[in-house]
Amino acid sequence: MPKPTFFNLPKEKREKIINAAIDEFAEYGLENASTNRIVANSGIAKGSFYQYFEDKQDVFMHLLTVLEQEKMEYFQGKHPPSMNMDTFQYFRWMIKTGMEFNSSHPRLVQAISRVMFGEGLYYQNFANIRERSMQGLQTMIRQAIQNGEVDPSVDVDLAVMIMETWSNAISNYILQEGMKQKDIMKWVRSAKTQEMIDKMLYVMEYGLRKTESDFEKNFQERTTL
Amino acid sequence: MPKPTFFNLPKEKREKIINAAIDEFAEYGLENASTNRIVANSGIAKGSFYQYFEDKQDVFMHLLTVLEQEKMEYFQGKHPPSMNMDTFQYFRWMIKTGMEFNSSHPRLVQAISRVMFGEGLYYQNFANIRERSMQGLQTMIRQAIQNGEVDPSVDVDLAVMIMETWSNAISNYILQEGMKQKDIMKWVRSAKTQEMIDKMLYVMEYGLRKTESDFEKNFQERTTL
DNA sequence: CTATAATGTGACCTGCTGGTCATATGACCA
DNA sequence: TGGTCATATGACCAGCAGGTCACATTATAG
Numbered sequence: 325m326p327k328p329t330f331f332n333l334p335k336e337k338r339e340k341i342i343n344a345a346i347d348e349f350a351e352y353g354l355e356n357a358s359t360n361r362i363v364a365n366s367g368i369a370k371g372s373f374y375q376y377f378e379d380k381q382d383v384f385m386h387l388l389t390v391l392e393q394e395k396m397e398y399f400q401g402k403h404p405p406s407m408n409m410d411t412f413q414y415f416r417w418m419i420k421t422g423m424e425f426n427s428s429h430p431r432l433v434q435a436i437s438r439v440m441f442g443e444g445l446y447y448q449n450f451a452n453i454r455e456r457s458m459q460g461l462q463t464m465i466r467q468a469i470q471n472g473e474v475d476p477s478v479d480v481d482l483a484v485m486i487m488e489t490w491s492n493a494i495s496n497y498i499l500q501e502g503m504k505q506k507d508i509m510k511w512v513r514s515a516k517t518q519e520m521i522d523k524m525l526y527v528m529e530y531g532l533r534k535t536e537s538d539f540e541k542n543f544q545e546r547t548t549l
Numbered sequence: 550m551p552k553p554t555f556f557n558l559p560k561e562k563r564e565k566i567i568n569a570a571i572d573e574f575a576e577y578g579l580e581n582a583s584t585n586r587i588v589a590n591s592g593i594a595k596g597s598f599y600q601y602f603e604d605k606q607d608v609f610m611h612l613l614t615v616l617e618q619e620k621m622e623y624f625q626g627k628h629p630p631s632m633n634m635d636t637f638q639y640f641r642w643m644i645k646t647g648m649e650f651n652s653s654h655p656r657l658v659q660a661i662s663r664v665m666f667g668e669g670l671y672y673q674n675f676a677n678i679r680e681r682s683m684q685g686l687q688t689m690i691r692q693a694i695q696n697g698e699v700d701p702s703v704d705v706d707l708a709v710m711i712m713e714t715w716s717n718a719i720s721n722y723i724l725q726e727g728m729k730q731k732d733i734m735k736w737v738r739s740a741k742t743q744e745m746i747d748k749m750l751y752v753m754e755y756g757l758r759k760t761e762s763d764f765e766k767n768f769q770e771r772t773t774l
Numbered sequence: 775c776t777a778t779a780a781t782g783t784g785a786c787c788t789g790c791t792g793g794t795c796a797t798a799t800g801a802c803c804a
Numbered sequence: 805t806g807g808t809c810a811t812a813t814g815a816c817c818a819g820c821a822g823g824t825c826a827c828a829t830t831a832t833a834g
Contacts, residue, residue: 349558355581359822369783374823388678416750419716423746424724427737433724440675441666441721450665451612468636475759478752482745486752491644493714496649496666499658510650520707521648525641527703527711531756534700538730543779554811584792594813599793775834781831790821799812804805 326386330376341366341376342390343431345383350435353385391432398425412533453549461487490528494521550706553612555601566591566601567615568656570608575660579609616657623650637758683764715753719746 330338344366348357359380363373377383404417426433465483468474474483498512498521505511512518555563565744569591573582582605588598602608629642651658690708693699723737723746730736 332781353580355578358820360820370785370822371783371824372781375781379822388675392678392681409688411617411698412750412754413698414689415712416747419719419750420715420743420746422720423737426584426720426724427727427733430724430727430733433720434728436722437724441717450613453617456617464636464639472759473636474757478748478757482748482752482758485718486749486757487640489714489718491647492666493710494644495647496662497659497710499651499655499662502652502655503659508652508655512648518645521645522641523703523707524711525637525644527630527700527707527756529637529756529758530700530760531752531754532699532703532708532711533754534697535755548768557811581801595793595815596795596813597811600811604792631789777833778833780829783825784829787824787834788822791819792817794817795813795815797813797815798808799810801808801810803808 326377326382327375333376337368341368342387345387345432346435348435349384349387350431350438354381354439357384387432387436391429391436394429394432395422395425458484458488486528491522494524497524551602551607552600558601562593566593567612570612571656571660573660574609574612575656579606579664582609612657612661616654616661619654619657620647620650627660664683681714683709711753719749722749 330341334339344362345357347365348362352358357380357472359373360370362380362383377386399418399421402421404414406413409417461484462480465474465480465487469476469480478486498517501517502508502511502546555566558566566587569587572580572590573587577583584598584605585595587605587608588595602611623647627646629639631638639757686709687705690705690712692702694705705712723742726742727733727736736742741766
């Protein structure tokens with residue numbers, strides 16, 4: 325949390341600092357952000373910076389609350405188009421409204437996602453290596469559509485992106501949980517972890533919505549082979 | 550690519566350097582990794598480092614190819630349990646085998662995902678803020694299960710994680726594509742982008758697999774309201 | 775007006791960074 | 805043996821980092 329002195333500042337000055345910080349984080353991420361540049365670009369003295377904030381992480385935490393707050397205000401100004409939405413319709417409305425918000429605050433969102441989701445995505449070199457695995461997935465999916473397994477209306481690139489997302493989500497989840505364990509190997513192979521993976525993949529396959537098809541039946545069928 | 554001198558090194562020395570690099574990246578990410586620490590921990594001189602590599606990004610790129618290579622070898626040693634798998638079964642096998650590999654190379658995987666997917670996840674502070682939005686999702690999903698909308702066998706935490714993953718995936722996708730456009734606002738609101746979002750959410754809802762239910766019908770139904 | 779407290783300032787500190795280079799080492803060959 | 809060449813070394817460099825602090829400025833109160 326910023327110190328009280330920061331909140332006593334005139335609004336204009338505060339915003340100038342925040343904007344400089346946003347630009348800095350958007351460009352360099354958290355660890356490589358430079359307080360020197362931030363103070364230079366916001367036209368305050370170095371010493372002042374440390375009268376407003378503990379350190380640069382403090383600034384970044386403040387950006388998070390700014391985002392949270394502004395997003396909440398934005399949502400309060402909007403209203404769902406209908407009262408009779410089910411949960412999925414509501415979620416869709418939230419996502420779309422969220423996108424509207426994001427596109428009206430691109431720098432702020434970029435700064436935060438730069439920090440939260442890594443520098444990796446921004447390096448060109450990585451793209452090449454990703455490409456190779458993407459191509460593998462692509463042919464796999466094309467085949468699957470031909471075999472009538474994958475919904476043909478879902479276009480190939482989208483399906484690739486979805487499978488990649490899932491694959492990363494599962495990997496990260498397992499990695500992060502696994503790191504907490506004594507014996508990762510054993511933990512990964514445990515029935516509980518395997519079931520977790522199965523469930524995630526089941527949802528990828530059949531979706532979150534409850535349909536007439538029986539979950540348990542499908543689930544058993546798929547996983548015991 | 551590392552320079553030839555690196556590949557002329559005795560295997561043992563090479564591995565010592567690689568291991569030091571893995572530890573460094575796992576701990577500090579790419580930008581904050583220190584070549585000084587790497588040379589100190591691998592017991593080589595600073596100058597030698599620059600006879601082996603261009604710079605630290607060069608080292609990291611090499612780690613990527615090491616991962617790629619070792620993973621390929623690992624997969625070649627394994628064989629799918631059955632030849633009659635459909636695509637989803639095959640994908641499940643790939644994911645699980647991948648997890649096995651990851652858990653047998655935890656440091657390497659951690660180093661790479663640390664760089665690729667950001668420092669953000671590793672800071673404790675962020676967890677608190679995420680918590681709040683998670684709780685919102687949680688109550689939403691509990692309600693949805695009660696209303697018979699969400700598959701009750703999918704447990705709440707998993708559903709939250711899935712929705713969060715989707716929400717992030719969509720945001721990132723839109724942000725990255727949107728940044729290339731002149732007018733983000735307009736692009737986000739364009740029919741094409743909106744349809745893309747609809748499709749992703751449709752897949753989240755109904756899954757990738759082709760079922761007896763008609764995609765086009767469902768899709769139309771859901772999105773025109 | 776003076777006294778006191780709060781805020782603003784930037785020169786300065788130490789520590790570490792990525793990177794260089796003159797020199798030392800030692801394997802190989804004539 | 806002496807000469808050559810790839811490799812190894814670490815002292816050294818300039819640059820920038822985050823952070824401090826004695827002092828200047830301004831606001832507040834008596």
